[in-house]
Amino acid sequence: MTQPTRDPRLVVEVLSEALPYIQRFTGKTVVVKYGGNAMTEDTLIDSFARDMVLMKEVGINPVVVHGGGPQIGDLLTKLKIESRFVNGMRVTDSETMDVVEMVLGGLVNKGIVNLINQCGGKAIGLTGKDGSQIRARKLKVEHQTPEMTAPEIIDIGHVGEVEHISTDLIEMLAERDFIPVIAPIGVDAKGNSYNINADLVAGKVAEALGAEKLMLLTNVAGLMNAEGEVLTGLTTAQVDALIADGTIHGGMLPKIRCALDAVKGGVASAHIIDGRVPHATLLEIFTNAGVGTLITDAERHGNDAG
Numbered sequence: 001m002t003q004p005t006r007d008p009r010l011v012v013e014v015l016s017e018a019l020p021y022i023q024r025f026t027g028k029t030v031v032v033k034y035g036g037n038a039m040t041e042d043t044l045i046d047s048f049a050r051d052m053v054l055m056k057e058v059g060i061n062p063v064v065v066h067g068g069g070p071q072i073g074d075l076l077t078k079l080k081i082e083s084r085f086v087n088g089m090r091v092t093d094s095e096t097m098d099v100v101e102m103v104l105g106g107l108v109n110k111g112i113v114n115l116i117n118q119c120g121g122k123a124i125g126l127t128g129k130d131g132s133q134i135r136a137r138k139l140k141v142e143h144q145t146p147e148m149t150a151p152e153i154i155d156i157g158h159v160g161e162v163e164h165i166s167t168d169l170i171e172m173l174a175e176r177d178f179i180p181v182i183a184p185i186g187v188d189a190k191g192n193s194y195n196i197n198a199d200l201v202a203g204k205v206a207e208a209l210g211a212e213k214l215m216l217l218t219n220v221a222g223l224m225n226a227e228g229e230v231l232t233g234l235t236t237a238q239v240d241a242l243i244a245d246g247t248i249h250g251g252m253l254p255k256i257r258c259a260l261d262a263v264k265g266g267v268a269s270a271h272i273i274d275g276r277v278p279h280a281t282l283l284e285i286f287t288n289a290g291v292g293t294l295i296t297d298a299e300r301h302g303n304d305a306g
């Protein structure tokens with residue numbers, strides 16, 4: 001790979017500016033959720049892989065949880081199977097579950113692993129079935145339209161929620177300098193597979209690991225208000241109001257819910273980040289610039305999440 005020529009003084013200056021952040025985050029765990037919508041351009045995927053390797057090289061432990069919704073959708077279309085969503089969750093019958101497992105556990109997972117390894121990292125790809133690390137149960141979904149007087153519970157098939165995350169495997173890999181790359185497929189005690197929204201898995205993994213940061217990479221500049229302006233920082237109470245008035249909808253719903261749960265569960269900060277910006281994760285960690293929406297539990301942290 002040919003690198004563009006840069007002023008060496010500038011490079012040294014940038015490295016020096018990053019020093020306090022490197023010192024602050026070294027030894028800490030950062031869970032990065034890499035959404036399928038952020039995986040569209042080859043150069044961006046490459047910059048993401050390089051960022052994971054750089055983090056690891058400076059002593060941070062990145063753990064990648066990936067999505068792949070659009071990639072699942074593409075294969076379903078080719079197979080002439082219809083995609084349907086309720087509350088941002090894919091309705092998953094047995095046939096769809098097979099496709100989800102093939103795309104997430106195979107194509108997408110191994111694609112990310114391969115890229116990280118190409119950039120000089122040591123990535124290992126896993127699903128929640130490996131070591132039974134993501135124990136799941138069937139998700140009960142409440143659905144209500146404005147016309148309905150009360151919500152109804154509907155069956156959306158093999159969609160799961162996280163019951164328990166075992167961290168042994170992830171910690172063992174991280175200690176041996178591997179970067180774990182996890183596909184959001186869970187398993188129950190009977191061996192049934194569940195399709196779980198990747199944001200929800202990332203949030204629970206971050207909580208279970210006691211991570212310093214949860215970064216959710218997506219295809220928007222951050223969480224937006226009704227006027228389309230990015231909200232750079234907000235508290236749990238503000239988020240509740242935006243959900244209630246419908247400003248937060250679709251795929252942003254599980255994302256924001258998991259970010260809230262993660263900060264309530266002890267993760268210092270959660271960030272919704274624009275994955276279309278090259279090196280978005282490094283910009284978040286190593287600079288003051290900020291590239292999206294920061295969610296903290298104001299009662300616990302005040303404004304010190306960084």
Ligand SMILES: Nc1ncnc2c1ncn2[C@@H]1O[C@H](COP(=O)(O)OP(=O)(O)O)[C@@H](O)[C@H]1O
Pocket residue numbers: 034035036037038067068069199217218219220222223224225247248249250251252253255
């Ligand atoms: N208030 C909001 N602010 C920003 N995006 C929103 C909001 N409400 C809904 N969205 C939608 O959520 C999408 C991101 O979720 P999703 O499509 O599941 O992405 P990913 O694949 O990255 O998880 C955005 O592309 C946007 O269309």
Ligand SMILES: CC(=O)N[C@@H](CCC(=O)OP(=O)(O)O)C(=O)O
Pocket residue numbers: 034035036037066067068069070072088089090100159160184195196197198199251
């Ligand atoms: C239950 C459910 O909806 N699961 C998701 C899992 C993948 C995912 O979450 O991918 P993104 O992060 O790219 O949206 C799905 O089937 O699309």
